Amino acid sequence: MDFDQICINTIRFLCADSVEKAKSGHPGAPMGLSPLMYVLWKNHLKFNPENPEWFNRDRFILSAGHASILLYSMLHLSGYDLSLDDLKSFRQLHSKTPGHPEFGVTKGVEATTGPLGQGFANGIGIAIAEKILSTKFNRPSFKLVDHYTYSVVSDGDLMEGITSEAGSLAGTLKLGKIIYFYDKNNISIDGSTDLTFKEDVATRFLAYGWDVQKNIDANNIEEIDKSIENAKKTINKPSLIIINSQIGFGSPNKAGKESSHGEPLGEEEVELTRKNLKWKYKPFEIPEQLDDFKNSCIKNGDKEESEWEEILKKFQMNFPIEFKEFKNIISNNFSENWDSLLKEEFKKDIKEIATRSASSVAINAISEKTPNFVGGSADLAASNKTTMKNRTIFQPDSSTGTNLYFGIREHAMGAIVSGISLHKGFIPFAATFLVFSDYMRPAIRLAALSQLHVIYVFTHDSIGLGEDGPTHQPISHLLSLRSIPNLTVIRPADYKETLSSWYLAMKRNTGPTALILTRQDVPSISKYMELDSKQGPYSGGYTVYQKDKNMPPELIIISTGSEVSLSVRSAIKMSDLDINIRVVSMPSWEIFLEQPKSYQNSVLPNNVKKRISVEAGSTIGWDRFVGSEGKIIGIDRFGFSAPGKIVMDELGFSEENIINVCKSIL
Structure with missing residues (x-):
């Protein structure tokens, strides 16, 4: 067995064994796509395992997030901070290897994916960002921003409507730094995709304005390598490479079947697969040849980032103003006096x-x-x-x-x-x-x-x-x-x-x-004087009107948005009543509930039980603020086609109704 095949089978069995140990997961797609991932990581993907956030790295999005163990295996084998024990903890509580990839949990994971189609569209956004920055900052001999966005997308991804939306826009915008791999294994959970998905995907994406290469054999690494090289030559179109794969490749009884998609193969079937692929290694045993693969990834990544840093230094000397702006932008820093x-x-x-x-x-x-x-x-x-x-x-x-x-x-x-x-x-x-x-x-x-x-x-x-x-x-x-x-x-x-x-x-x-x-x-009804005043959205909720500010409130009206001014007008009209009314503007529940209890109580005193909420939306949830003795003015039905003021009046958003509800709890 040659070096390439040893690496590919190592990936396959790490995936199968991790799913088996977890007693849940998706072994099928990872086993079918192992050659693709090997070729991509070895020959094309620009990354530095020792600095996963290097700005000019290529981005890889696993839109087919159910195949997460394939990505985790690649991260481990290529030198990222993901250990063999992390793979053994696949799908376990608080592990670095959750069931679907989660951004911020695992270094090297570029996007949270799993709900199909999301990663496909995330990648379009990444490519837009790359295009804006590269056009703005790159100069002859100074390619500061120059990376590809790769993604593996499944049959299921391409069934989702979001991929039609995003694919159409990407073609219209001619985003040439996108290279997507369509894992055409023709299997979904319910069986063959012939049940539900017979369209010509290649023709569909050609119509969107993509470059399409089809009938690439998932087990032919030379073909895969050449298809990626061809895609890189396509400058003004996104690329789709259609990979004909077999789900669960190597499994004697489950390859090509839906039974290999979303559940472990089973211990017996994994052993049969080992025999079928002539794999002598035990579960989680990694051949020593893989050290060469890891070391090569680390060495190449360090070299590529170092070369980029040199370009950056020369750019700074030649374009100091642009360099300062670039550093601010890639650090997500605000410009001076941005506000x-x-x-x-x-x-x-x-x-x-x-x-x-x-x-x-x-x-x-x-x-x-x-x-x-x-x-x-x-x-x-x-x-x-x-x-x-x-x-x-x-x-x-x-x-x-x-x-x-x-x-x-x-x-x-x-x-x-x-x-x-x-x-x-x-x-x-x-x-x-x-x-x-x-x-x-x-x-x-x-x-x-x-x-x-x-x-x-x-x-x-x-x-x-x-x-x-x-x-x-x-x-x-x-x-x-x-x-x-x-x-x-x-x-x-x-x-x-x-x-x-x-x-x-x-x-x-x-x-x-x-x-x-x-x-x-x-x-306009708010009186606060500073943009970031606590008497405003910064506190989530605050007193916008009170009849007598020197006395505690006896009735509180809590409102949001357009209903705040309506509530203030209603309160003013009740000024002849012998009761101290407070109106609270609560633009954000979340921010208000982040405040110290002492502040919350200063706005909504615990001892004031007479409370009313006024918001032109569902009443659900407002009871947490008005309490069991309060009243909620809201809408739990659909509206009407008529001028806005008439609809508001019809559904109870009038001074008259607010006053009547207030009187009903006094």
Whole structure:
């Protein structure tokens, strides 16, 4: 058995044995793809195991995340900080080898994948980031940013709608540094893909504008190697290499069958596979020849990074200003005085404005001072108010543009901005109507799990949008977003709160933030004087009005967004009542609940039981703030097609109804 085959079979059996020990997992795809991974790692992938975060490394995304043990095996064998014991702990509590790859858990894992199609679209975002930076900073003889994005995608990935969205956009944008491998093993959990998936994938991707190579034999390493070389020569198109593989390769009784997909082969079958492939080594025994493979990976990685560092030094001498900007960007550092224009805009006396329009002010103030600020909308830029007026559009002929046009592709957009964040060097945002956040939910969830610094701009946030009717009026969406762990949801009440919310979103970098914004104008009611004042979104909730500030409150109205000004007007109309009313603006539940208990109690005193919440959305969850004796004004039904004010009145969002509900608990 030659060196190449020893390496390939080592990968195969590490995968099969790890799944067997875990008593769960997916051995089939890893066994079929071992030759591909070997060739990619040995001959093409640019990486440094001793510095997994080297900026100019190639990125490898395992979109087929169920094959995670294949990636873990490669990381171990190529010298990453992943031990044999880590492989033996596959799928166990608190291990570095979870069932599906998780960004931040395992060094060398570039993206959290598993929900099929997500990694495919993440890779498009990574390639967009590479394209912007390489166009902006590269000079003749100075290739500062020059890496490929590779991914393994499965039959299941390509069945998911998100890959159609992302694949179409990648072809339109001519992203030539993408090389994806389609593992065409023709098997899904339910059996042959002939049951559900008969399209000509090659023709489909040619129509998207990709370069396609097909019928590459998964066990022919020369063919695989040549196909990758060919893909690298394709400059202005993403590449899809279709690999004809056999799931569970080498297993006498389960190869080519769905039984090898999502469960261990079984001890007896693993032993039969050893005999079939003439493999004399015991489980987790690694032939000494693999030391040469590991040492070669480490040596090559160190050499490539050292050469890049030399280029960087020469670039610094020749282009000192550009070098400083580049270092700031790749370190995700803010530019000096990045918030200066935002602070100037904050001081303006704006009487009334839709919070989506206030958001536009913030976006443009930030973009003037923050070169690594990038984003766009799913064909709703004019409605979401997200266009950066001082920036160009990212297109094949203007690839330094940072206004991203995603087309009507919300799901792909969500995963693409995650990819941009994963790449490092940018703070990305994505925008659509709040009701269409449902289309983005899987990507938002993974961004939260991955602790990515991504900002979502969701406008048209309630029944207040009016005539478009219940198909476009969000009801459950605030609740839905608030239920995602590590996602910060902020629904500002007016101009100042919106600018403060953007400031917060830029600073909160351990998870995504969703800004929930109105279509309709709202009056300015907040009085705080500093962008980052505790009397604002920075505290999550604060007193915006109180009848008598020198006396404790007796009734508290808690509101968010456009309902805050309505609540204040209602409270003022009740000033003739002999009761001290407080109105609390609570733009963010999550941020408010992060505050010390003492602060929470100062805003919502425990002894004040008479409380009312007012929010044009689902009532679920508000009981934690109003308590068992309080009342909730919300919506647990669909809306109507009519002017926004009429719909609001019809569903109880009027001064009259708020006053009546207040009186009912006095």
